[in-house]
Amino acid sequence: GNSVTQMEGPVTLSEEAFLTINCTYTATGYPSLFWYVQYPGEGLQLLLKATKADDKGSNKGFEATYRKETTSFHLEKGSVQVSDSAVYFCALTANAGGTSYGKLTFGQGTILTVHP
Amino acid sequence: DAGVIQSPRHEVTEMGQEVTLRCKPISGHDYLFWYRQTMMRGLELLIYFNNNVPIDDSGMPEDRFSAKMPNASFSTLKIQPSEPRDSAVYFCASRQTGGVYGYTFGSGTRLTVV
Numbered sequence: 001g002n003s004v005t006q007m008e009g010p011v012t013l014s015e016e017a018f019l020t021i022n023c024t025y026t027a028t029g030y031p032s033l034f035w036y037v038q039y040p041g042e043g044l045q046l047l048l049k050a051t052k053a054d055d056k057g058s059n060k061g062f063e064a065t066y067r068k069e070t071t072s073f074h075l076e077k078g079s080v081q082v083s084d085s086a087v088y089f090c091a092l093t094a095n096a097g098g099t100s101y102g103k104l105t106f107g108q109g110t111i112l113t114v115h116p
Numbered sequence: 117d118a119g120v121i122q123s124p125r126h127e128v129t130e131m132g133q134e135v136t137l138r139c140k141p142i143s144g145h146d147y148l149f150w151y152r153q154t155m156m157r158g159l160e161l162l163i164y165f166n167n168n169v170p171i172d173d174s175g176m177p178e179d180r181f182s183a184k185m186p187n188a189s190f191s192t193l194k195i196q197p198s199e200p201r202d203s204a205v206y207f208c209a210s211r212q213t214g215g216v217y218g219y220t221f222g223s224g225t226r227l228t229v230v
Contacts, residue, residue, distance in 0.1 A: 034218065043221035103164060104149070
């Protein structure tokens with residue numbers, strides 16, 4: 001079945017540091033890939049997405065590139081802020097035609113804390 | 117649109133009691149999902165509906181859990197009887213076929229069973 005593996009957390013950084021959160025996946029066919037963010041006490045919000053190989057998703061200074069050859073979708077940001085402190089989830093959905101179509105499979109989440 | 121609306125935001129109940137969680141999806145969305153989030157197991161998909169019909173309930177942990185979607189604008193997740201290990205945050209999410217595949221999540225219901 002489909003699965004998503006994220007780097008172990010928590011991750012603690014100083015403000016303006018560079019961020020990478022690794023994400024690799026296992027899926028049949030060509031899934032769509034997502035990063036979601038969860039701020040304390042809130043639900044998950046879509047941060048960015050990519051629907052085909054070599055696509056780059058970007059939003060709020062975050063970027064991730066769909067790498068089919070390495071089955072990866074690593075999240076990066078060049079300069080983090082305190083307000084970026086949250087839990088980040090990598091996820092995928094199978095494309096149409098598969099039995100998992102429409103269903104999001106999540107990684108375990110990575111807690112990011114940014115200090116001033 | 118007000119987004120996905122869940123109620124209540126917090127629920128504290130005693131073991132053995134029935135608990136009902138409610139969700140109103142975004143108008144026009146034809147998929148609805150129930151997730152459970154705990155520190156130990158992360159995010160788990162419990163069940164999802166398409167056009168009000170349950171498609172996959174393999175994540176429902178036990179017969180104590182049941183979910184319904186009587187119409188396109190309302191769904192419930194019921195736990196009867198509740199147990200302390202059911203304590204978690206329960207999220208509802210919806211999406212639209214042909215959309216950008218992203219889900220919209222509600223703010224969740226934090227359930228505590230004592």
